[in-house]
Amino acid sequence: MFGIYVHIPYCRTLCPYCDFVKERTGASAPAPFVDALLKEIDAFEGPDEAGSIFFGGGTPSLLEAGDLSRILDALARRFRMAGPEITTECNPDDITPDLVRAFQDCGVNRISLGVQSLDDRVLRYLGRRHDAASALRACDQVAAVFDTWNLDLIFGAPPIDAWPETLRGVRALDPPHVAAYGLTYEAGTPFERKKSEAVDDDTALRLYQDVEAALAEYAHYEISNFAKPGHEAKHNLVYWHNEGYAGFGTGAYSFVDGIRARNHVKTEDYLRAPGAKCESLALTVEEIKVETLIQHFRLREGLPRAGYAARFGVSLEADFGPVLAALQARGWLESTETNVRPTAEGFYLNNEIGLALVDA
Numbered sequence: 009m010f011g012i013y014v015h016i017p018y019c020r021t022l023c024p025y026c027d028f029v030k031e032r033t034g035a036s037a038p039a040p041f042v043d044a045l046l047k048e049i050d051a052f053e054g055p056d057e058a059g060s061i062f063f064g065g066g067t068p069s070l071l072e073a074g075d076l077s078r079i080l081d082a083l084a085r086r087f088r089m090a091g092p093e094i095t096t097e098c099n100p101d102d103i104t105p106d107l108v109r110a111f112q113d114c115g116v117n118r119i120s121l122g123v124q125s126l127d128d129r130v131l132r133y134l135g136r137r138h139d140a141a142s143a144l145r146a147c148d149q150v151a152a153v154f155d156t157w158n159l160d161l162i163f164g165a166p167p168i169d170a171w172p173e174t175l176r177g178v179r180a181l182d183p184p185h186v187a188a189y190g191l192t193y194e195a196g197t198p199f200e201r202k203k204s205e206a207v208d209d210d211t212a213l214r215l216y217q218d219v220e221a222a223l224a225e226y227a228h229y230e231i232s233n234f235a236k237p238g239h240e241a242k243h244n245l246v247y248w249h250n251e252g253y254a255g256f257g258t259g260a261y262s263f264v265d266g267i268r269a270r271n272h273v274k275t276e277d278y279l280r281a282p283g284a285k286c287e288s289l290a291l292t293v294e295e296i297k298v299e300t301l302i303q304h305f306r307l308r309e310g311l312p313r314a315g316y317a318a319r320f321g322v323s324l325e326a327d328f329g330p331v332l333a334a335l336q337a338r339g340w341l342e343s344t345e346t347n348v349r350p351t352a353e354g355f356y357l358n359n360e361i362g363l364a365l366v367d368a
């Protein structure tokens with residue numbers, strides 16, 4: 009499946025831990041940016057068919073419904089799509105019953121809510137503009153309209169003793185999909201200075217295992233993602249299956265015909281030449297094969313041998329037999345009748361598996 013990603017690089021406030029491409033705005037996503045997106049979509053050269061659209065950011069909930077509609081119309085003109093999954097990331101503070109209905113009327117069928125925590129102290133530490141009460145209200149308003157939606161969480165922010173209560177709150181909200189990521193203190197962000205406040209690896213693992221325990225009824229189908237049956241994120245599966253995608257908007261990445269490329273990361277540059285690339289790299293088939301394995305091993309189901317053979321015209325064992333055997337011997341991978349997949353331990357050790365595959 010081919011996916012479409014649209015990056016909306018505007019936020020009302022800038023969270024100090026965030027290293028995404030974004031800039032501050034006091035209003036909605038501006039008209040010149042939307043016009044540039046339309047131009048980029050119309051001029052796109054690549055596949056004509058797509059199965060998913062994901063509006064990420066930044067803050068896509070700063071799009072006016074009319075603009076969202078214009079972008080979706082442009083995508084529908086450019087791509088053949090049969091019942092695509094259409095996700096829009098939203099900031100809880102932007103959610104109102106009117107916005108939720110308007111987005112649904114535009115064709116959006118999945119909302120991803122950046123809740124992060126249900127504790128006001130943690131939300132203040134993260135510099136979020138919403139509080140726990142508005143997050144709860146937003147979840148209720150989204151759940152009243154959308155059958156499928158995601159709740160994003162961040163673990164590892166102080167006070168960490170607030171974490172069990174946040175997880176109890178999430179269980180009560182009963183979202184169909186949850187994504188939980190550890191807080192990172194990235195270089196170049198204001199949080200870089202707070203690096204010493206990061207939890208140690210053992211604590212991070214415990215907090216992560218708390219999520220697994222709280223969401224035991226969900227399918228833990230990807231390292232950081234949990235879904236009720238039928239609610240897996242189709243768009244993200246494009247990445248985890250290492251399939252192609254087009255990225256529109258400031259700083260968006262594309263992966264088309266083996267070429268990974270990135271749009272200009274400054275909006276002023278993007279507006280001057282929508283779709284012009286600041287990076288472009290043609291991957292070799294060998295590199296694509298390794299990435300295909302690494303990405304699939306993020307998934308509980310792992311990599312189907314038949315799928316690999318159909319895609320690359322050679323068996324998985326012929327290409328990677330010795331390294332896969334070594335990773336199985338270490339207890340990080342296991343073989344089923346049809347797939348090679350991570351063990352419970354390998355699920356936590358995707359980076360180490362990746363390093364072994366790159367070195368093979």
Ligand code: SF4
Binds near residue numbers: 019023026028
């Ligand atoms: S975390 Fe989201 S809302 Fe906060 S600055 Fe980054 S993109 Fe904007």
